[in-house]
Amino acid sequence: MLGEVTPTAPRLRVRTVAVPDPGPLVALLPETDALAWVRGGDGMVAWGEVVRHKATSPAEAEEWWTTLVASSDEVSDLDVALPGSGLVAFGSFVFDPDNTSASSGLVVPRTVLGRRGGRAWLTEIGLEAGEQRPAPCAGPVPPAPRGVRFEGGSLTSDQWRAAVSRAVGTIAAGDLDKVVLARDLVATAESRLDPRWLVGRLGETYPRCWTYLVDGLVGSTPEMLVRLEAGLATSRVLAGTIQRTGDDQVDLALAAALSRSSKDLEEHEYAVASVAAALAPFCSALNVPENPYVLELPNVLHLASDVTAAVEPGVTALGLAAALHPSAAVCGTPTGTARDLIAALEHLDRERYAGPVGWTDASGAGEWGIALRCGILDETDPRRIRLFAGCGIVAGSDPEAEWAEAQAKLAPMIGALTTTR
Numbered sequence: 380m381l382g383e384v385t386p387t388a389p390r391l392r393v394r395t396v397a398v399p400d401p402g403p404l405v406a407l408l409p410e411t412d413a414l415a416w417v418r419g420g421d422g423m424v425a426w427g428e429v430v431r432h433k434a435t436s437p438a439e440a441e442e443w444w445t446t447l448v449a450s451s452d453e454v455s456d457l458d459v460a461l462p463g464s465g466l467v468a469f470g471s472f473v474f475d476p477d478n479t480s481a482s483s484g485l486v487v488p489r490t491v492l493g494r495r496g497g498r499a500w501l502t503e504i505g506l507e508a509g510e511q512r513p514a515p516c517a518g519p520v521p522p523a524p525r526g527v528r529f530e531g532g533s534l535t536s537d538q539w540r541a542a543v544s545r546a547v548g549t550i551a552a553g554d555l556d557k558v559v560l561a562r563d564l565v566a567t568a569e570s571r572l573d574p575r576w577l578v579g580r581l582g583e584t585y586p587r588c589w590t591y592l593v594d595g596l597v598g599s600t601p602e603m604l605v606r607l608e609a610g611l612a613t614s615r616v617l618a619g620t621i622q623r624t625g626d627d628q629v630d631l632a633l634a635a636a637l638s639r640s641s642k643d644l645e646e647h648e649y650a651v652a653s654v655a656a657a658l659a660p661f662c663s664a665l666n667v668p669e670n671p672y673v674l675e676l677p678n679v680l681h682l683a684s685d686v687t688a689a690v691e692p693g694v695t696a697l698g699l700a701a702a703l704h705p706s707a708a709v710c711g712t713p714t715g716t717a718r719d720l721i722a723a724l725e726h727l728d729r730e731r732y733a734g735p736v737g738w739t740d741a742s743g744a745g746e747w748g749i750a751l752r753c754g755i756l757d758e759t760d761p762r763r764i765r766l767f768a769g770c771g772i773v774a775g776s777d778p779e780a781e782w783a784e785a786q787a788k789l790a791p792m793i794g795a796l797t798t799t800r
């Protein structure tokens with residue numbers, strides 16, 4: 380009957396072909412509907428939209444995805460199935476569904492171009508029988524933002540420092556061990572901000588981070604919530620931070636001090652424990668390093684631990700992200716108390732900041748980073764973007780130092796917005 384709504388997912392045709400090296404991936408992004416997940420030259424860029432699913436949680440999104448995958452027809456001429464090739468969805472999820480006006484979702488693009496370890500592929504999704512799409516080609520360099528002004532977010536600097544003091548007081552009273560408090564900053568340019576410019580600058584400056592663009596959420600995160608490939612899950616846990624000075628000798632001494640700082644080691648331990656506990660039910664073997672290493676980024680040094688796990692058959696990256704979010708790196712310990720304290724003290728809608736962002740493929744492999752060092756483009760005013768940064772607060776935290784740390788974490792986005800070439 381005409382107009383009848385079919386409850387089943389659409390049946391998607393998916394075709395993947397090997398292609399010659401396409402050069403810099405982000406140069407191929409078109410102006411609209413662009414999606415990106417890149418790191419050090421590898422990754423995927425995509426565009427167009429075949430299907431979108433508004434999700435209530437990563438777990439619910441996983442269910443939808445499984446149904447969609449089951450009803451798709453795939454052909455591929457790749458001799459080995461590279462993770463990310465074939466049917467793929469990009470996604471991003473809100474930090475706290477109970478305290479936000481924003482929504483989570485998965486989007487299946489029409490065209491995906493990927494590269495990994497020297498091999499490149501092109502996937503086209505939702506093709507009509509016999510349809511050929513034009514080959515992707517690099518367009519003109521997107522325009523740099525002009526005349527960007529920054530204005531404070533939902534709390535003034537004094538109010539935010541006071542919130543940190545209150546959090547330290549609540550921790551001292553024994554109500555919780557750690558809470559992560561974030562703040563925001565609004566940037567407004569003279570004309571429409573082109574996210575491709577931001578992706579390009581972030582990817583160049585932060586090649587060790589995962590640079591992403593999903594539905595107006597743009598950033599470059601150093602923190603991998605979970606990556607799953609061939610049954611091996613990896614999570615890069617960060618907590619404990621020092622701002623770099625730009626002087627290598629001084630930074631070396633700072634790195635040594637960071638790796639001995641009991642305040643930072645304590646903060647880190649909570650984050651690692653929350654990830655290990657969340658992964659444990661899904662795996663047969665779990666490796667948690669005894670000590671963190673220092674991850675050096677251009678703006679900050681972080682204490683980092685790479686937790687690895689061999690997972691049981693049938694476990695997917697999205698399923699693991701559902702179990703891991705929110706880790707103590709972005710929420711706190713214990714989770715529920717920390718989430719309530721965040722809602723009471725931050726006066727901020729985090730939207731998708733600090734939520735999972737990444738991709739899944741049809742096999743269930745995928746990468747879900749934590750949306751940090753990011754901004755969310757304003758849907759109603761394309762000149763504006765809201766930037767976010769937060770800090771783990773423990774008993775020994777000092778509000779002044781936390782303010783400076785959050786400022787250092789805003790540096791990647793501020794840099795991308797104010798660089799003109």
Ligand SMILES: C=C(O[C@@H]1C=C(C(=O)O)C=C[C@H]1O)C(=O)O
Binds near residue numbers: 617620681709
């Ligand atoms: C919350 C953020 O970063 C998190 C907090 C860290 C810390 O407090 O040391 C370090 C890395 C991230 O886990 C952020 O960048 O906004």
